[in-house]
Structures are given as structure tokens and as C-alpha cells.
Amino acid sequence: MSVPSCQLFDQTKEECGVMQSPLVDFSYVGIDAILEQMRRKAMKQGFELNIMVVGQSGLGKSTLMNTLFKSKVSRKSVLATSQEKIPKTIEIKSISHDIEEKGVRMKLTVIDTPGFGDQINNENCWQPIMKFINDQYEAYLQEEININRKKRIPDSRVHCCIYFIPPTGHCLRPLDVEFMKRLSKVVNIVPVIAKADTLTLEERDFFKKKIREELRSNGIDVYPQKEFDEDAEDRMINEKIREMIPFAVVGSDQEYQVNGRRLLGRKTKWGTIEVENIAHCEFAYLRDLLIRTHMQNIKDITSSIHYEMYRVRRLNESNTAVTQANGIPEHHLSAHEM
Amino acid sequence: MQEPQQQHQDHGGHEADRENEGQDHPHTPSYLRPPVAGRAQSDSGSEPSLTQSKCVEFDLPSPVSPSRPKSPWSLFDPYDNNEDKEYVGFATLPNQVHRKSVKKGFDFTLMVAGESGLGKSTLVNSLFLTDLYKDRKLLNAEERITQTVEITKHTVDIEEKGVKLKLTIVDTPGFGDAIDNTECWKSVADYIDQQFEQYFRDESGLNRKNIQDNRVHCCLYFISPFGHGLRPLDVEFMKALHEKVNIVPVLAKADTLTPTEVQKKKIKIREEIEQYGIKIYQFPDCDSDEDEEFKQQDLELKESIPFAVIGSNTVVEAKGKRVRGRLYPWGIVEVENSAHCDFVKLRNMLVRTHMQDLKDVTRETHYENYRAQCIQSMTRMVVKERNRNKLTRESGTDFPIPMGPAVSESETEKLIREKDEEDIMQTVPETLINKVKKQFLC
Numbered sequence: 065m066s067v068p069s070c071q072l073f074d075q076t077k078e079e080c081g082v083m084q085s086p087l088v089d090f091s092y093v094g095i096d097a098i099l100e101q102m103r104r105k106a107m108k109q110g111f112e113l114n115i116m117v118v119g120q121s122g123l124g125k126s127t128l129m130n131t132l133f134k135s136k137v138s139r140k141s142v143l144a145t146s147q148e149k150i151p152k153t154i155e156i157k158s159i160s161h162d163i164e165e166k167g168v169r170m171k172l173t174v175i176d177t178p179g180f181g182d183q184i185n186n187e188n189c190w191q192p193i194m195k196f197i198n199d200q201y202e203a204y205l206q207e208e209i210n211i212n213r214k215k216r217i218p219d220s221r222v223h224c225c226i227y228f229i230p231p232t233g234h235c236l237r238p239l240d241v242e243f244m245k246r247l248s249k250v251v252n253i254v255p256v257i258a259k260a261d262t263l264t265l266e267e268r269d270f271f272k273k274k275i276r277e278e279l280r281s282n283g284i285d286v287y288p289q290k291e292f293d294e295d296a297e298d299r300m301i302n303e304k305i306r307e308m309i310p311f312a313v314v315g316s317d318q319e320y321q322v323n324g325r326r327l328l329g330r331k332t333k334w335g336t337i338e339v340e341n342i343a344h345c346e347f348a349y350l351r352d353l354l355i356r357t358h359m360q361n362i363k364d365i366t367s368s369i370h371y372e373m374y375r376v377r378r379l380n381e382s383n384t385a386v387t388q389a390n391g392i393p394e395h396h397l398s399a400h401e402m
Numbered sequence: 403m404q405e406p407q408q409q410h411q412d413h414g415g416h417e418a419d420r421e422n423e424g425q426d427h428p429h430t431p432s433y434l435r436p437p438v439a440g441r442a443q444s445d446s447g448s449e450p451s452l453t454q455s456k457c458v459e460f461d462l463p464s465p466v467s468p469s470r471p472k473s474p475w476s477l478f479d480p481y482d483n484n485e486d487k488e489y490v491g492f493a494t495l496p497n498q499v500h501r502k503s504v505k506k507g508f509d510f511t512l513m514v515a516g517e518s519g520l521g522k523s524t525l526v527n528s529l530f531l532t533d534l535y536k537d538r539k540l541l542n543a544e545e546r547i548t549q550t551v552e553i554t555k556h557t558v559d560i561e562e563k564g565v566k567l568k569l570t571i572v573d574t575p576g577f578g579d580a581i582d583n584t585e586c587w588k589s590v591a592d593y594i595d596q597q598f599e600q601y602f603r604d605e606s607g608l609n610r611k612n613i614q615d616n617r618v619h620c621c622l623y624f625i626s627p628f629g630h631g632l633r634p635l636d637v638e639f640m641k642a643l644h645e646k647v648n649i650v651p652v653l654a655k656a657d658t659l660t661p662t663e664v665q666k667k668k669i670k671i672r673e674e675i676e677q678y679g680i681k682i683y684q685f686p687d688c689d690s691d692e693d694e695e696f697k698q699q700d701l702e703l704k705e706s707i708p709f710a711v712i713g714s715n716t717v718v719e720a721k722g723k724r725v726r727g728r729l730y731p732w733g734i735v736e737v738e739n740s741a742h743c744d745f746v747k748l749r750n751m752l753v754r755t756h757m758q759d760l761k762d763v764t765r766e767t768h769y770e771n772y773r774a775q776c777i778q779s780m781t782r783m784v785v786k787e788r789n790r791n792k793l794t795r796e797s798g799t800d801f802p803i804p805m806g807p808a809v810s811e812s813e814t815e816k817l818i819r820e821k822d823e824e825d826i827m828q829t830v831p832e833t834l835i836n837k838v839k840k841q842f843l844c
Contacts, residue, residue, distance in 0.1 A: 092562065093529070093530055093531055093560065093562060093749070093753055094562070094749070094750070094753050094754040095508075095560060095561075095562045095563075095565050095567045095753060096562050096563040096564070096565040097753065097754035097755065097757075098508055098565065098567075098753075098754075098757050098758060099500055099503070099504070099565060101755065101756075101757060101758035101759070102496075102499065102500065102503065102758055103496045103500065105758060105762075106495070106496045106499055107496065111492075111495050113492075132490070133490050134489075134490050163490070163492075165489055165490055165491075165492060165493045166489075166493035167493070168492060168493040168495055168496060170492055170495070209606075211773075211774050211777050211778070212770075212774060213770060215766050294505075295505075351490075351491065352491070355490060355491045355492045355494075356491040356492070356494050357494070357498070358498075359492065359495055359498060360495060360498035360499050360501075360502060361498070361502075364502065368611070372610060372611075375610075376608050376609075379608060380608075
């Protein structure tokens with residue numbers, strides 16, 4: 065909403081009534097109003113977010129999604145499957161919802177991967193997932209190089225992949241390492257310790273430390289990646305987050321009365337675990353990271369780094385194909401382009 | 403362990419559920435609506451609602467959940483602390499986007515065009531409170547005879563309330579000054595096309611990290627107040643450029659006109675613009691849910707085209723107030739007084755309300771048109787080349803080579819050519835981009 069300019073003029077006049085400089089007396093142009101214009105546009109357009117959840121069955125993936133977005137957004141809630149059958153091969157299922165809060169609209173897509181890690185032989189079980197992610201990049205690339213492009217290219221690229229680590233308490237399994245090693249190169253991975261209410265605080269700390277060590281020794285770069293910190297401020301905030309990964313989460317979609325307040329939690333005979341209580345589990349940190357503070361950053365890294373890497377690779381590939389047909393040596397061209 | 407209880411709840415009937423829901427959340431905010439799409443199945447009510455009305459007593463005291471950590475958005479935070487528990491929290495998204503843009507800063511390229519002496523430089527300085535033309539040397543008549551239209555660029559960084567703007571002013575000295583002004587807009591059109599081409603190259607290239615956006619976002623065209631509406635030069639210029647850039651016509655030196663004369667001229671100019679089919683920049687229509695004040699302002703804006711402006715770099719004293727204006731023996735013209743001229747409207751439009759839209763239209767319409775045309779002309783060359791090679795039996799290099807004198811083609815040839823172009827355009831547009839790249843890079 066723009067302030068009528070005459071009002072603004074009076075205000076600045078009074079403020080700098082005694083300024084001496086002849087030219088820049090009333091020095092308010094109003095550039096900061098562009099933020100308001102951007103906000104207006106963003107509110108109209110809405111946002112898109114695509115989250116993938118990966119992990120063995122039974123680790124609480126669907127419940128966690130429902131808890132995060134405070135509504136039934138997961139695959140299980142939408143499709144009425146009476147019995148949970150483990151599929152023979154990995155399937156990729158995505159469900160989209162339009163959600164709105166305080167005037168901000170978001171198209172949330174949750175991509176589920178039932179069957180991951182559930183087979184007897186889990187060799188190469190990450191391949192369908194990698195293919196899916198690359199297919200989304202490909203679709204975006206094709207739209208982008210189209211001659212008549214859409215005003216706003218629909219973004220189906222996977223912004224974030226939440227990987228569920230079973231709470232063994234010891235260390236990462238070979239499957240976990242293999243998966244994260246490969247996928248951290250193409251997508252932002254956020255590892256979480258699932259069903260963390262089976263670990264005591266000491267066990268949890270030990271487990272986390274062990275996981276961080278293993279991630280480091282295997283060269284796995286999870287979100288927030290160190291190399292993409294933009295400035296000192298970012299680095300400071302992200303360092304704090306990096307010291308807490310992986311988040312130990314508990315999900316729940318049932319409410320209980322605790323001390324006169326209604327809270328989401330899990331009731332057991334020995335107490336109630338409150339999902340949003342940071343003394344109990346780290347769900348609140350995960351939610352804050354994913355939604356309240358770093359959502360845009362996650363999307364930016366996907367589009368400006370992961371997607372760009374894919375694009376460069378693809379364009380180089382097709383270049384090679386063309387030049388080989390024409391008999392021009394490949395290194396000749398690369399020199400030009402770089 | 404939980405399940406049997408849930409099923410029991412179900413049998414109890416849905417009314418009970420809904421009633422309880424109402425009781426438990428008297429203050430449920432209306433903002434939080436359930437997901438709309440894809441919920442058709444679950445809406446049938448066969449599943450228990452998200453919020454169950456369970457009252458459970460406990461023996462062990464549990465610590466109170468601490469409130470959300472202090473948010474980084476401070477003033478702009480759409481949630482206050484107490485609302486924490488009920489919201490998911492993604493309404494901070496616009497703030498997150500802002501934060502990135504504020505860090506990066508914005509850029510804007512404004513072109514000013516019009517004959518000399520219409521007050522372009524003064525207006526630019528007044529608009530942005532800058533001093534861009536301080537050391538300018540004005541040419542006299544003899545020097546101007548041989549002068550061609552050049553394009554000059556001035557860049558200035560402005561910061562206000564933490565927002566950084568990199569403003570580029572593109573000036574066209576010499577426009578309309580010569581005796582024979584035929585096609586004097588050509589260098590201007592070429593400049594705009596060059597910026598598009600540069601951007602197209604950058605966008606199709608491999609390293610897209612820091613693309614500089616030098617595309618012209620808006621062109622202020624200065625119409626002389628001394629004529630009777632648009633002159634032939636004005637018409638030709640605007641028609642040559644209206645599909646390349648957003649044109650905002652401006653009635654210069656409006657203090658030579660009385661209010662009635664201004665009105666008449668504006669109406670005449672608007673009619674002529676319509677008559678000649680000139681597509682000036684159109685303000686986007688208001689949404690129906692905007693407030694009345696906004697709609698009123700929007701309407702006034704649309705009816706003020708062309709903006710009758712006065713510029714001034716000096717501050718004069720009037721009735722004990724210091725104002726930016728022009729001092730005449732018969733009175734003082736105040737630049738920022740909306741009763742005197744439309745300067746304030748123009749500035750608000752350009753900077754405060756429509757800057758983003760100007761950039762969007764440039765990006766989505768003018769640039770996309772250029773890009774589509776560029777690719778089509780590349781395709782055409784490729785097709786011609788292939789046809790030529792077919793005739794001469796050379797091995798196809800597929801590199802677009804500049805053609806010799808154009809051969810007039812018969813109707814069938816034209817159809818064949820167009821069909822070929824279509825084929826090429828549909829198959830693998832990607833290899834086409836490579837060809838485009840090669841042409842630029844070789």
C-alpha cells in the first residue's frame with residue numbers, strides 16, 4: 065500500500081527542516097517500496113515446495129509430514145489403504161496439496177518412496193529415486209529452453225529430501241551411507257533420526273556424534289552445505305544448525321491435555337512425549353529450519369546449484385553428441401564455452 | 403495400543419467429533435484452513451479428525467514447552483509469540499524471499515528519449531535525487547549538425563532504508579536534433595536489442611551464476627509541449643520501439659501550459675496514440691480485493707497519461723517553506739505539488755508502485771518476444787542452409803551461415819520452408835540452442 069506522497073513529503077520536510085545541503089534536502093525517493101511490490105506479487109503467485117521423504121517403512125515418515133504441516137498431507141492420509149503392504153519394488157508417489165496461512169498460499173507436494181530399503185536385497189534401491197529427481201530437472205530444463213515459454217515454469221524439482229535414519233543408537237548403516245553419498249550430490253538432504261523416543265538423551269547425543277563423524281568421513285555434505293554459505297552471518301547461523309544435525313524427531317498427530325494445555329504428543333504409561341517441546345525432541349528445530357527460516361534458501365540452492373549442475377552436464381552431453389557428428393574435437397568447444 | 407480407542411471414537415458418530423472440535427478450539431484461527439486439493443476423500447469423514455478431544459490426567463509433571471526461538475524477522479514477523487502452536491509457520495516465506503533480495507539489491511534500467519532541451523536530465527536528477535549530469539558539456543548548434551545519436555549510460559547506486567538499487571540511466575543525446583532525422587531511432591532500437599541479445603547469450607550459457615541484467619526496463623519518451631499533440635517523429639519512434647520496451651510518454655516542461663491546455667493536450671495525445679496503434683505501457687488492472695484508496699489511485703494514474711512533468715534541481719524558498727521548484731516573477735512552480743504537475747505521480751509509479759511490474763513485463767513479454775524471434779530466425783537460417791546443402795550435395799555442417807542475396811520464393815517453396823522450420827522447432831529445441839550458442843561463440 066503506497067502512502068499518499070504528499071503526506072510523505074510533509075513528514076520529511078519537518079524532519080529535515082533545518083538541513084543545509086541545497087540539492088538533497090528531501091532525500092527520500094521511495095526505493096524501499098519495491099519490497100512491498102515484491103511481497104504483493106509473491107502473495108498473488110503463491111509458493112511451491114516439493115519435499116521427498118525416504119526411509120524404511122514404519123519409521124514414521126507419513127506421521128512426520130502430517131505433524132510438520134499440521135494437516136493430513138501424506139500419502140497414507142489421502143489414499144484409503146487399509147493394510148500397509150510393502151511393495152515389491154520402489155515406487156515414487158507424489159501427492160500435492162494447496163495450503164494457506166495468513167494469506168500466503170503454498171502448493172506443497174510430498175513425494176513418498178514406499179519400498180525403499182525394505183527388500184531383502186536392497187542393491188541399487190537409490191536408482192529409481194535418483195532417476196525421479198533427474199527427471200524433474202529434465203522437465204524443467206525442457207520447459208526453459210522451449211521457444212514459447214510459460215510465464216512461470218511449474219517447479220516440480222525436489223527441493224528437499226528428508227532421510228529417515230532408524231534409531232539403532234550405534235551408527236549409520238551401509239545403506240544409509242550409500243544413499244546419502246549419492247543423493248547429496250543432486251538434492252538437499254536433511255537427515256533425521258526417526259522415532260527418537262526410543263533413545264535416552266545420552267544415547268541420542270552419542271548417536272548423533274557418531275553419525276556426524278561418519279558423514280564427515282564419507283564426504284557426505286548434507287543441508288546446510290558448508291560450501292554454499294554466502295556470508296559470515298549465514299555461516300554463523302548454519303554452523304549452529306550443523307552442530308545439531310541430524311535432528312532427533314518424534315511425530316504425532318494426536319493431541320493430549322498436558323498441564324491444562326493441548327499439545328501434540330505420544331502418550332505412554334510413563335509419561336507423555338511432547339512433540340513441540342525441545343527438551344523432549346528436536347521436531348521444533350526441524351520445523352523451524354525447513355519452514356520458518358530456511359525454506360527459501362533450500363529452494364534457492366536447488367535451483368541455482370543442483371539444477372545448474374544438471375543443466376551444465378546435459379548441455380555438455382548434447383554438445384558432445386553434436387560435435388561428434390560434425391567431427392569437431394570436443395576440447396575445442398569447451399575452451400570457448402568456459 | 404492406540405488403535406482400538408480410535409475406532410471406538412469413530413462409531414460414536416461424527417457429530418460428537420465436530421462438537422468437540424468446536425469446544426476445544428474456540429479460538430481456532432480462521433486462517434488455518436485445511437488443505438483444499440486432494441482432500442476430497444478424507445473429507446468424507448471416515449477418518450478421525452486431526453484434533454481428538456482426549457482429556458488425560460498425568461502423574462508426572464512435564465516441563466512446559468518453551469516458546470519459539472526469537473524470530474529473525476522482528477517487525478515483519480506475521481506471527482506473534484502466542485500464536486505459535488497453531489500455525490505451521492510458512493507465512494514467513496515472503497520475508498525469506500525479501501531477505502535474499504535485500505542482500506543482493508535490485509537493479510533498474512531507465513531510458514530517456516526525446517529532443518534536446520526538453521528537460522530530460524533535470525527530470526532524471528529530480529526523480530532519483532541524484533547528480534548524474536553534473537559535468538555535462540552542452541553542444542552548440544554547429545557541433546550538433548554532425549552529431550549522430552549516441553547512447554550513453556550512467557550508473558548510480560542508491561541506498562534507502564537498507565534497500566540497495568543499482569540504477570542505470572540510458573540517455574540518447576542527439577535524438578531528433580539533426581536536420582534530417584530519418585531513422586534516428588535505429589541506434590536506440592539496436593541498443594535495446596543488443597541488451598536482449600546479451601541476456602539471451604548469458605541465459606543460454608553454461609555459467610549462469612552472475613548474469614547482469616542490462617535490459618531496458620522502461621523508456622520515458624518526452625513529448626514537446628509546444629506542438630499540437632504528437633509529431634511525426636514521436637509517432638515513428640514510439641512505433642519502432644513499442645514492442646521492445648515499455649514506453650511511458652511524458653509531457654515535458656509542463657509549466658509552459660495552463661491547466662486547461664494541459665488537459666486538452668493530454669486528451670489529444672491519448673487519442674493519437676490510440677489512432678496510430680501505439681502500444682504504450684499499460685498499468686495492470688487492480689484486483690477486486692484491493693482497498694478503495696488503491697483503486698482510486700490506480701484510476702487516477704491511468705487517466706494521467708501522458709504525465710505532465712516539471713523537473714528542478716534547485717530548492718527555492720516559498721512562503722517560508724523550502725521547496726524544490728522553479729522561481730518565476732509571477733510565482734513559484736513546485737515540482738512536488740500535485741496541483742502543479744504530475745511529477746509525484748510519475749515518481750510514485752516508476753519507483754514506488756510499478757517498478758517490479760515494469761521489470762516483469764520486460765522480462766515476460768518484450769524479452770520473450772525477442773527470444774522467440776531470435777530462435778525462429780536461427781531456424782530459418784538452418785533450414786535454408788540445409789536446403790542449399792541438399793542441392794549442392796555438400797556434407798551438412800548445419801552451421802547457419804549468412805545468406806547471399808535473398809531469392810524470392812514461390813508459394814510452394816514457402817510452405818515447404820515453413821514446414822521444415824516447424825519440424826526443426828519441434829524436434830530437440832536443445833540442439834538448436836547449441837547451434838545458437840555456437841554461432842555466438844565461434
